[in-house]
Amino acid sequence: MCSSCSTADTPASAVAQPRLASVLTQILASLNSLESSYKSLSDKIDSLSASSASAILSVEKRLEALESASTAVPDLTPSLSSMTEPSPPISPRLLADVAVESADINSKNEKTDSLTSEQEAFSAMRDCVILTTYPDQPGISPIPLSWGAPDPQLRGPIVVSHNKATIGRRNAIGAHSGSYGIYHALAVAMNEIDVNHKPDFSNAEPTVQIGPYPQWSDPEKIVGMDPFGHIAPWIYKDFLDSGIEIRPSIAVTKAHMRLPEIEAQVKSGSLKIDGKIVLNSHGDLAVTKVAVEPVWFLPGVAKRFGVDEITLRRALFEDTGGSYPELITRPDIKVFLPPIGGMTAYIFGDPAKTADPNVRLALRVHDECNGSDVFGSDICTCKPYLIFGISEAVKEAQGGGSGVVVYFRKEGRALGEVTKYLVYNARKRMGDSAAEYFKRTENIAGVKDMRFQALMPDILHFLGITKIDRMLSMSNMKYDAIVGQGIPIHERVPIPDDMIPDDSRVEIDAKIHSGYFTSGRVPTMDDLMRVKGRQWEDVTH
Numbered sequence: 001m002c003s004s005c006s007t008a009d010t011p012a013s014a015v016a017q018p019r020l021a022s023v024l025t026q027i028l029a030s031l032n033s034l035e036s037s038y039k040s041l042s043d044k045i046d047s048l049s050a051s052s053a054s055a056i057l058s059v060e061k062r063l064e065a066l067e068s069a070s071t072a073v074p075d076l077t078p079s080l081s082s083m084t085e086p087s088p089p090i091s092p093r094l095l096a097d098v099a100v101e102s103a104d105i106n107s108k109n110e111k112t113d114s115l116t117s118e119q120e121a122f123s124a125m126r127d128c129v130i131l132t133t134y135p136d137q138p139g140i141s142p143i144p145l146s147w148g149a150p151d152p153q154l155r156g157p158i159v160v161s162h163n164k165a166t167i168g169r170r171n172a173i174g175a176h177s178g179s180y181g182i183y184h185a186l187a188v189a190m191n192e193i194d195v196n197h198k199p200d201f202s203n204a205e206p207t208v209q210i211g212p213y214p215q216w217s218d219p220e221k222i223v224g225m226d227p228f229g230h231i232a233p234w235i236y237k238d239f240l241d242s243g244i245e246i247r248p249s250i251a252v253t254k255a256h257m258r259l260p261e262i263e264a265q266v267k268s269g270s271l272k273i274d275g276k277i278v279l280n281s282h283g284d285l286a287v288t289k290v291a292v293e294p295v296w297f298l299p300g301v302a303k304r305f306g307v308d309e310i311t312l313r314r315a316l317f318e319d320t321g322g323s324y325p326e327l328i329t330r331p332d333i334k335v336f337l338p339p340i341g342g343m344t345a346y347i348f349g350d351p352a353k354t355a356d357p358n359v360r361l362a363l364r365v366h367d368e369c370n371g372s373d374v375f376g377s378d379i380c381t382c383k384p385y386l387i388f389g390i391s392e393a394v395k396e397a398q399g400g401g402s403g404v405v406v407y408f409r410k411e412g413r414a415l416g417e418v419t420k421y422l423v424y425n426a427r428k429r430m431g432d433s434a435a436e437y438f439k440r441t442e443n444i445a446g447v448k449d450m451r452f453q454a455l456m457p458d459i460l461h462f463l464g465i466t467k468i469d470r471m472l473s474m475s476n477m478k479y480d481a482i483v484g485q486g487i488p489i490h491e492r493v494p495i496p497d498d499m500i501p502d503d504s505r506v507e508i509d510a511k512i513h514s515g516y517f518t519s520g521r522v523p524t525m526d527d528l529m530r531v532k533g534r535q536w537e538d539v540t541h
C-alpha cells in the first residue's frame with residue numbers, strides 16, 4: 001500500500017500499456033487529419049490547374065483574335081498612308097483598342113516620315129474609332145492658333161472637324177453648332193449626310209459689317225466666342241481651299257419681326273411709326289440679328305470663373321460622362337466648342353452705332369424662359385420684361401441711338417426646364433411664398449442659379465460696346481458681370497410695375513430682396529412672408 005494514498009500498488013508494465021495505446025491513437029488521428037488535408041490540397045491544386053488551363057486557353061483565344069484582327073485591319077503603324085482599303089467588319093471595341101494601342105505605339109516611335117505623310121497617315125485612321133489623341137503623336141499638328149491676335153491670319157482659324165483632311169490639324173475640341181452638334185451626329189449615323197460634305201457659303205456673308213473692334217484683340221475680353229466667327233469661311237478661304245474644314249460660328253442677317261405686344265403699342269400710340277425701324281401699323285420692326293455659337297478659349301474661361309484651367313478641364317470631362325477625353329490628353333489645344341446653346345443679338349438701328357461712344361445705347365440682356373417668352377406663362381416677369389426691353393431699345397434707336405436685345409439660351413437659370421417645372425410644383429404645393437422662392441430651387445437643384453453671367457459680356461465686346469446708357473434689367477449678376485468687364489452702366493431701368501403679372505410678384509419681390517436693383521423700397525423678410533403666389537386650389541378648372 002502506498003503511504004501517501006489509499007490505492008494499491010500496480011506493476012510498471014501494466015501502467016505503460018494504456019499510455020502507449022493512447023499515443024498510438026493520437027498518431028493515427030493525426031495521420032487521418034493529414035490525409036484529409038492532403039486530399040483537400042490536391043483537390044484545390046486540381047481545380048487551380050483546371051482554371052489556369054482555361055485562363056491560358058482564353059488568353060490564347062484572345063491572342064488568336066488579336067492576331068487575326070491585326071492581319072485583317074490594315075497596318076496602323078507608321079506606314080498608315082497605305083491604309084486605303086475599307087476595314088472588314090470587326091468588333092468596334094476591338095478596333096478601337098487596336099487603334100488606340102497603335103496610336104500609342106506611334107507616339108513612342110521617332111518621327112521618320114515627313115509631316116505631310118504623317119498627317120495623311122493619321123487622317124487615314126478616321127476609319128477607326130479614335131478614342132483620344134496626344135500632343136506628340138505623329139500626324140498631330142494643330143493649325144497654330146494665337147487667341148487674341150489682332151490679325152485674323154495670325155490668330156488662325158478655329159479647326160474642330162473630325163473629317164479626314166482636318167482631324168490631325170484640329171486646334172479645338174468639341175463640335176460646331178453647340179447642342180445641335182448631336183443632331184449632326186444623328187445625321188451621320190443614319191447616313192443622311194456625307195461626312196465630307198463641303199458647305200457652299202456663297203451669298204451667306206453677313207448683311208452688315210461688324211467691327212473689327214479693339215476688344216477683339218484683347219485675349220481676356222472675348223473668351224466665350226470667336227470674334228472672327230462671322231467671317232471665318234471668307235477670311236480663311238485658303239485653308240478651306242486646301243481641304244481644311246472651317247465653319248462660321250456666328251451668322252449676321254437682317255429681318256422684319258412682328259409681335260402682338262409691339263403692334264398694340266403702335267395702335268395705342270406709345271410707339272411711333274418711323275418707316276425705318278417701326279415700319280407700319282402692325283408694328284413690324286426692322287432688325288439686324290446676330291446668332292452666336294459658343295467657342296471657349298479655356299484659359300480665358302477658367303480665369304473668368306476664377307478657377308484654374310486644369311480644374312475646369314477635369315470638371316468638363318468628368319461631368320459630361322467622359323465625353324471629351326482630349327480635354328485631358330490634349331493640354332496643347334486651348335479651345336473647346338461646348339455642346340450648349342448660344343445667343344442671339346437683336347440690333348435696332350444702325351449696327352455700327354453700337355460701338356459709337358457718342359451715341360446712346362439701350363440694352364436688354366435676357367435669358368430664355370420658353371414657358372413665358374413663347375407660351376405666355378404668368379408665373380414670372382420674363383416675357384413682359386423682354387417686350388419692355390424690345391420697345392425701349394426700339395425707342396432709343398428711333399431717337400438716333402442704338403438698341404440691343406441679347407437673348408441667351410439659358411433656360412430656367414441654366415438649370416433646364418425640367419428642373420424649373422419641378423421647382424414650380426414644389427412652390428405651388430408648399431404655399432408659394434416669396435420668402436421661400438430661392439430655397440425651393442436650391443432644394444431641388446443644389447444651387448439657385450447656374451447662369452454664371454461671367455461670359456455674358458463677350459457679346460458686348462464683340463459689338464464694340466464701351467458703355468451702356470440704359471440697362472433694361474434689375475439683375476445684380478448681369479450688372480456686376482458687365483461693369484466687371486469695364487463697361488459702365490449709366491442707368492438701370494426696372495420693369496414697370498404695371499407690366500408685372502400677378503402671380504410673378506413672388507419672384508420679383510424675392511429677387512429684389514436678394515439684391516436685384518429697384519428704384520423703390522427693398523422688401524423685408526416680413527414683407528416676403530406676406531407675398532403669396534396663386535395656389536393650385538384657387539384655379540377653378
Ligand SMILES: Nc1nc2c(ncn2[C@@H]2O[C@H](COP(=O)(O)OP(=O)(O)OP(=O)(O)O)[C@@H](O)[C@H]2O)c(=O)[nH]1
Nearest residue numbers: 366367368369380382410411412413420473474475
Ligand atoms: N430655376 C428657375 N428658373 C426660373 C424660374 N423662373 C424663371 N426662371 C428662369 O430665370 C431666368 C430669368 O432670366 P431673365 O429674364 O434674364 O431675368 P433675370 O436674370 O432674373 O433678371 P432681369 O434682367 O432683371 O429680368 C430664365 O432663365 C428663366 O427661365 C424659377 O422659378 N426657377
Ligand SMILES: [Zn+2]
Nearest residue numbers: 369372380382
Ligand atoms: Zn420666366
